[in-house]
Amino acid sequence: MYCYQCEETAKGEACTKTAVCGKTDEVAQLQDQLIYVLKGLAAVNQKARQGIPENPGLKDQIMKFLKGSKSASKEDLDQYINSKFMEDCLFATVTNVNFSSDYFKQKIDEAIGLRDGILVALKENGVNTDDLPKASSVKVSELSNNESVGVLGTKDEDVRSLRELLTYGIKGISAYAHHARILGYTDKEIDAFIEKGLVATVDDTLSADELTSLVLECGGIGVQTMALLDKANTETYGHPEPTEIKLGVGDKPGILVSGHDLKDIESLLKQTQGTGVDVYTHCEMLPTHTYPELKKYSHLMGNYGGSWWEQKTEFDKFNGPILMTTNCLVPPSDSYTDRLFTTSMVGYDGVGHIAEKKDGTKDFSEMIEMAKTCEPPEQLEDGTITAGFAHTSALSVADKIIDAVKDGHISKFIVMAGCDGRHKDRQYYTEFAQQLPDDTVILTAGCAKYRYNKLDLGDIGGIPRVLDAGQCNDSYSLVVIAQKLAEAFGLDDINDLPVSYNIAWYEQKAVLVLLALLNLGVKGIVLGPKLPAFVAPNVLNILVEKFNVSKNTNVEDDIKRLV
Numbered sequence: 001m002y003c004y005q006c007e008e009t010a011k012g013e014a015c016t017k018t019a020v021c022g023k024t025d026e027v028a029q030l031q032d033q034l035i036y037v038l039k040g041l042a043a044v045n046q047k048a049r050q051g052i053p054e055n056p057g058l059k060d061q062i063m064k065f066l067k068g069s070k071s072a073s074k075e076d077l078d079q080y081i082n083s084k085f086m087e088d089c090l091f092a093t094v095t096n097v098n099f100s101s102d103y104f105k106q107k108i109d110e111a112i113g114l115r116d117g118i119l120v121a122l123k124e125n126g127v128n129t130d131d132l133p134k135a136s137s138v139k140v141s142e143l144s145n146n147e148s149v150g151v152l153g154t155k156d157e158d159v160r161s162l163r164e165l166l167t168y169g170i171k172g173i174s175a176y177a178h179h180a181r182i183l184g185y186t187d188k189e190i191d192a193f194i195e196k197g198l199v200a201t202v203d204d205t206l207s208a209d210e211l212t213s214l215v216l217e218c219g220g221i222g223v224q225t226m227a228l229l230d231k232a233n234t235e236t237y238g239h240p241e242p243t244e245i246k247l248g249v250g251d252k253p254g255i256l257v258s259g260h261d262l263k264d265i266e267s268l269l270k271q272t273q274g275t276g277v278d279v280y281t282h283c284e285m286l287p288t289h290t291y292p293e294l295k296k297y298s299h300l301m302g303n304y305g306g307s308w309w310e311q312k313t314e315f316d317k318f319n320g321p322i323l324m325t326t327n328c329l330v331p332p333s334d335s336y337t338d339r340l341f342t343t344s345m346v347g348y349d350g351v352g353h354i355a356e357k358k359d360g361t362k363d364f365s366e367m368i369e370m371a372k373t374c375e376p377p378e379q380l381e382d383g384t385i386t387a388g389f390a391h392t393s394a395l396s397v398a399d400k401i402i403d404a405v406k407d408g409h410i411s412k413f414i415v416m417a418g419c420d421g422r423h424k425d426r427q428y429y430t431e432f433a434q435q436l437p438d439d440t441v442i443l444t445a446g447c448a449k450y451r452y453n454k455l456d457l458g459d460i461g462g463i464p465r466v467l468d469a470g471q472c473n474d475s476y477s478l479v480v481i482a483q484k485l486a487e488a489f490g491l492d493d494i495n496d497l498p499v500s501y502n503i504a505w506y507e508q509k510a511v512l513v514l515l516a517l518l519n520l521g522v523k524g525i526v527l528g529p530k531l532p533a534f535v536a537p538n539v540l541n542i543l544v545e546k547f548n549v550s551k552n553t554n555v556e557d558d559i560k561r562l563v
């Protein structure tokens with residue numbers, strides 16, 4: 001294996017012998033193979049789309065083939081062929097999503113099946129396929145020990161770095177686009193970029209400059225995807241409201257939901273109504289409590305535990321079934337494997353899986369019946385935390401915020417969005433939050449907040465010192481807040497606002513969030529706890545020169561430069 005896509009990669013360089021995240025060598029290689037095959041599929045899809053306008057026979061033949069294919073979904077039967085399939089596969093390769101070799105073997109077969117079906121249609125309709133990349137014709141038997149497959153398949157260090165950066169950004173887009181799609185929101189430009197970006201990573205004619213432009217474009221599509229997901233979430237569940245969320249437990253058995261999927265928790269809330277089973281959130285599901293259409297369920301009890309990496313201890317003590325809707329899953333302990341369930345593209349061999357039915361619904365009755373036989377959760381802590389400061393609610397108190405800045409009660413906003421992780425160096429973020437001057441406000445989103453959201457940092461004239469906008473994708477909300485504040489202060493450039501950025505990253509959605517912030521013109525981002533291993537020195541130079549990105553150092557010095 002050679003994987004360096006996340007912040008916890010071995011020695012800050014790459015996982016080569018064992019994976020820090022726990023995936024096996026076989027799964028790491030199958031993920032590389034799937035990505036390679038998807039790049040070939042993207043090139044074939046693109047060719048088909050380009051040919052369709054002049055060739056109605058081609059369209060009919062492809063549609064007929066897709067209709068008969070088990071892998072294609074109804075969304076695939078439009079102009080952007082196989083978008084849902086590709087997004088789901090890409091999401092499955094994000095860190096801590098799927099650990100099952102069978103899953104990846106099946107997806108490779110399906111991808112090749114889809115690709116070859118479309119290739120037949122292209123050839124039979126006279127479309128020239130000679131210029132397609134090698135990845136568009138590779139067979140399953142040629143995938144292992146294939147030097148074109150995997151990160152090291154690209155020899156030039158800068159090109160490799162840019163190709164990987166683009167691929168990880170596209171994985172982030174795919175994850176957020178998946179969440180929007182299941183709520184019925186899609187955008188053809190996003191689908192097209194996924195295709196275009198993947199094809200670019202196997203195009204040997206592209207220069208480093210052209211790849212750099214695509215990486216920056218990826219950030220722009222990231223903004224568009226996060227905006228689409230924001231629209232999907234708020235139109236479906238209402239605008240998040242500031243809410244005090246209970247941390248203690250009730251006396252009934254419960255089901256714990258982790259990951260990021262609001263639709264899954266909504267259907268579980270519906271199916272558990274009146275059953276005597278409570279529902280709790282874990283980690284990135286915390287914002288569920290802030291959406292009007294989700295918080296209305298009285299058996300949505302509270303949030304249990306902290307960040308994703310603490311799940312081994314917390315899931316053990318929860319006593320009831322646990323549903324993992326997306327990342328971050330860690331290899332489970334025996335003490336709760338039989339109570340753990342995955343869904344969507346999450347997978348782990350030997351763990352129960354709730355699959356989507358043909359009509360798009362999911363049946364959680366097995367988990368509900370199991371919960372009824374379980375003890376209530378063991379209490380971990382007491383009290384409450386406040387969340388729900390996405391752009392609408394934060395901007396509803398904009399006048400108060402602006403006055404507090406003008407009167408000198410707030411000197412600075414520090415955006416501390418991103419991810420948490422298991423390494424000790426993340427303690428930096430707790431200490432940074434604790435040592436910030438009392439007249440500063442933290443704007444946060446993502447699981448990074450668990451390093452400081454339970455500290456008693458107080459408020460400034462009723463404005464909490466930690467304003468939590470929601471999940472990692474809601475980092476977009478923080479920039480909307482910054483843009484509106486800039487307007488209110490009559491500033492043309494958001495960098496002139498009293499806002500600094502100290503971002504923590506872990507996996508590939510956070511890579512996209514970073515690219516999105518750069519696209520929105522944010523300069524001077526401090527990034528940690530380590531810089532991405534996949535960013536080669538020359539690529540880092542671009543980030544430094546163009547955007548003044550730097551690594552975090554120590555709490556004292558960073559407070560001096562950021563406040």
Ligand code: FSO
Pocket residue numbers: 260283284308327328418419420446447448471472473506507508509510
């Ligand atoms: Fe965290 Fe995991 Fe949400 Fe990530 S739970 S680390 S950036 O999956 O997606 O913030």
Ligand code: SF4
Pocket residue numbers: 003004005006007008009010014015018019020021022023028095096
């Ligand atoms: Fe290593 Fe991270 Fe890749 Fe897992 S996802 S193998 S921890 S670099």
